[in-house]
């Protein structure tokens with residue numbers, strides 16, 4: 001199976017019906033599963049046999065879709081979560097407990113930044129943020145004895161910085177910890193971080209994977225390559241007996257390939273319950289079936305819109321990794337071979353007012369707090385997500401008041417450019 005190409009995996013991986021079984025992944029809309037004897041069910045609770053007993057722990061629909069995403073990323077195991085936030089929380093909390101420390105790129109999604117800097121902090125987990133552009137020395141200096149993981153985003157939302165995955169993986173491994181990469185924006189169609197040394201990959205499947213603005217969801221994929229037992233003292237949750245599961249030592253019983261996802265499922269999902277509904281997993285799979293067809297079109301439209309905006313008088317600057325003059329162009333070409341996604345950000349001369357005027361005039365592109373949809377959408381942080389900030393505060397945060405983030409959808413690029421052209425005529 002792993003020899004198949006990505007396009008085939010998008011369509012077929014994760015589910016292989018038997019003779020006379022449904023061709024499409026069945027939605028197992030059932031909270032529970034029936035057994036003939038208590039003994040049969042007991043084996044499942046003891047993790048002695050694999051099977052289903054309660055959908056919060058595992059559900060066949062979710063498992064098919066999770067294993068498709070694992071196949072796409074080149075990992076060995078995967079799980080779905082209720083949202084991208086839950087995926088990142090589980091991926092970190094599975095190996096990082098009170099007293100631990102995380103090294104993270106400072107250029108990440110706002111929700112994840114808050115998760116690490118505020119919520120995990122309240123749980124006794126410290127963090128050090130480093131610029132994605134930092135030198136190897138600066139990166140190495142961020143580690144402490146209690147560091148448990150390194151975290152970054154392949155293409156950061158919304159800054160559109162590109163992570164030098166090999167640089168971050170090298171530093172993580174030199175300090176005996178895994179690299180976790182949120183690969184939401186490029187998706188495995190454009191980048192597979194595990195091939196560059198990442199150990200764990202996360203997704204907000206809400207974005208391109210679903211791709212139709214239909215279902216919030218998340219996913220975690222384990223490469224199976226990190227040797228937890230080789231760093232036994234750092235990861236007691238995986239390398240010492242779990243008293244809440246009959247003294248099972250995950251890394252011993254399930255090996256490097258099964259330990260991480262089994263623990264995240266049987267411990268974190270059991271106790272925290274952020275499960276994706278089977279209905280949403282089914283919708284997600286419909287998106288995955290065309291991901292390899294949609295991503296090149298999102299990239300084509302993003303590139304065309306970015307190139308058009310570059311030549312416009314009212315536009316101060318354009319940021320898109322696919323542009324030759326972009327600071328991350330070389331990294332984008334190395335890791336993705338293209339701009340990587342359909343999200344473009346640009347700054348209009350004239351600040352907040354100009355952005356408001358421009359966006360009001362757009363006919364195709366809708367104003368939304370969303371990205372990675374089939375329909376083009378845009379957002380001006382200064383008048384929406386960051387509206388409580390003054391012009392000075394915005395400037396200090398590196399968010400110019402005239403910044404517009406546009407997520408190019410799957411429409412004809414000429415129609416998108418015409419729409420932008422008439423909207424710029426304010």
Ligand SMILES: *Cc1c(COP(=O)(O)O)cnc(C)c1O
Nearest residue numbers: 083084085109157184204206217
């Ligand atoms: C949207 C997003 C998230 C959060 O995902 P939700 O599904 O909204 O919880 C995390 N990381 C990145 C890069 C995102 O774009």
